[in-house]
Amino acid sequence: MLRVGGLTRLSANDYPGKLAAVVHCQGCAWRCGYCHNPHLRPARGSHEIPWRDVRAFLARRRGLLDAVVFSGGEPTQQPGLASAMREVRALGYLVGLHTAGIVPRRLVEVLPLVDWVAMDVKAPFGEHERVTGARGSARRAQMSRDLVLASGVASEFHTISRADSPPGRAPA
Numbered sequence: 264m265l266r267v268g269g270l271t272r273l274s275a276n277d278y279p280g281k282l283a284a285v286v287h288c289q290g291c292a293w294r295c296g297y298c299h300n301p302h303l304r305p306a307r308g309s310h311e312i313p314w315r316d317v318r319a320f321l322a323r324r325r326g327l328l329d330a331v332v333f334s335g336g337e338p339t340q341q342p343g344l345a346s347a348m349r350e351v352r353a354l355g356y357l358v359g360l361h362t363a364g365i366v367p368r369r370l371v372e373v374l375p376l377v378d379w380v381a382m383d384v385k386a387p388f389g390e391h392e393r394v395t396g397a398r399g400s401a402r403r404a405q406m407s408r409d410l411v412l413a414s415g416v417a418s419e420f421h422t423i424s425r426a427d428s429p430p431g432r433a434p435a
């Protein structure tokens with residue numbers, strides 16, 4: 264079952280040209296120095312929303328919203344992501360995904376269920392581990408980039424420039 268740390272009920276900015284709800288998945292293994300959602304990093308959150316409540320909300324919004332975007336934290340860390348996406352598709356929604364590419368093998372599983380994906384590349388690959396504080400993060404991000412590009416799914420890649428990037432923690 265998907266662990267949800269927050270829900271944006273209406274967004275015009277998170278899926279190109281569509282009105283969307285944004286499901287903020289709980290949990291992220293990386294520790295970027297500039298993270299704007301530190302409350303979503305722990306595996307369990309203090310204000311989690313049961314997935315059945317999110318699903319019920321989405322059922323009530325059919326015809327009013329176009330898309331559901333799975334965002335973070337990091338959605339690909341959750342084994343229940345594909346199942347949740349299938350339920351959202353069954354309700355008639357487009358499915359969006361925001362990811363930093365942390366778990367490439369889960370991307371393989373979910374990309375066939377996704378209509379649009381935005382991948383955040385957290386730093387130049389040579390500095391990636393310093394910024395994310397996670398050993399091996401550059402390799403994972405490169406694998407995920409390649410998977411997204413090979414999938415043919417509509418995609419965007421977001422980056423942060425070196426000048427904008429504050430110092431991250433040293434890799435563990």
Ligand code: SF4
Nearest residue numbers: 291293294295298363
């Ligand atoms: S990958 Fe995203 S959610 Fe995770 S620490 Fe970095 S900025 Fe925060």
